[in-house]
Amino acid sequence: MDFDLTAQQQARYDDVLAAVRARLGTVREQAGSYFSRDDWKTAADIGLVGLCLPTDSGGGGLGALDTALCLEAFGHGCPDTGFVFSISAHLLACAVPVRDFGDSPAAERLLAGLASGELVAANAMTEDAAGSDVGQLAVTADRVGDDYVLNGDKSFASNGPAADVFITYAVTNPSAGFLGITAFAVPAGTAGVEVGPPLGKLGLASCPASRVAFRECRVPVAYRLGSEGQGSVIFQHSMAWERGCLFAAYLGLMERQLQQCTEHARRRRQFGRAIGDFQAISHRIIGMRQRLESSRLLLYRACWLLDGGRDHTTAVALAKIAVSEAAVANSIDAVQIFGGAGYLTATGVEQQLRDSIPATIFSGTNEIQREIIAREARL
Known part of the structure; x- marks a missing residue:
């Protein structure tokens, strides 16, 4: 049993730590505001927004352990943990589901934008009556031709006010319980997406969070992740990466x-x-x-x-x-x-x-x- 990092892993950790200290080491929590797009672009230039995304999409192609090591270096070198959390949530709760369950040209374009840092992603799962009990979602998605029509409210979406795309989950079959939940990638500019103001929080201030509402929001089938009813599996998959790496x-x-x-x-x-x-x-x-x-x-x-x-x-x-x-x-x-x-x-x-x-x-x-x-x- 070998507890040492490989030479490559140690070198990567050292390189990320040095880059973060040099370019993001002065980033600080600012009362009443969240991260800047310039800082996000800097993190993207270092490679942090796409660590575990495929190389052919512009990501780093890293596995879970190497991703975790880079995020550890990020947390070590950057004193603004809220910003570190924003990047990590974007990558693990949002980009990972697109990476592993997005199988359309639209999803591929989203993945490239997520890997480059051009797009900021927010995870919209939590609802007023569905926190720990994620099987009790109230947001619905009804199939109408080549679209799904989403209706309902999400109560807490990290990165929400800054997001270009929301990874969200809705009920497509109310009688199927957790097997009736489906995952979607919803561009923030889609008609019917309403993003609330930033919520006041105890900590992680640089990561903005908000409510998100869907009002007769038509989402093309191409933006569905996985198959219909696979949402619970997708969410748990993304949570394994988030809990393991973030x-x-x-x-x-x-x-x-x-x-x-x-x-x-x-x-x-x-x-x-x-x-x-x-x-x-x-x-x-x-x-x-x-x-x-x-x-x-x-x-x-x-x-x-x-x-x-x-x-x-x-x-x-x-x-x-x-x-x-x-x-x-x-x-x-x-x-x-x-x-x-x-x-x-x-x-x-x-x-x-x-x-x-x-x-x-x-x-x-x-x-x-x-x-x-x-x-x-x-x-």
């Missing part, structure tokens, strides 16, 4: 955070000593490292299983829980280590906490992940 960005955040805390503990002096000399501080930092390293191993293993086409359901759920809860715990510790300075916005430490809290909720709450693990264990 949370690597939080590994990068925790790595950067750990370095900040270590440097602060060496530099900050109280009672004539560096605060790192006190076990109350040093042991807290060791706990942060333990959570980081253990959750990193779980995530790498989940991606390795995903790449190998092996059963990854439990591994991905375990990794999602471990990384998200480690990010929250480590961020609380970081605030405590920095003390009063950690409570101020200037250090960026309090932002790390705000950006970590939603990690236990999105991509399937941690409570749902535990239910998945219990089900797989036949409990």
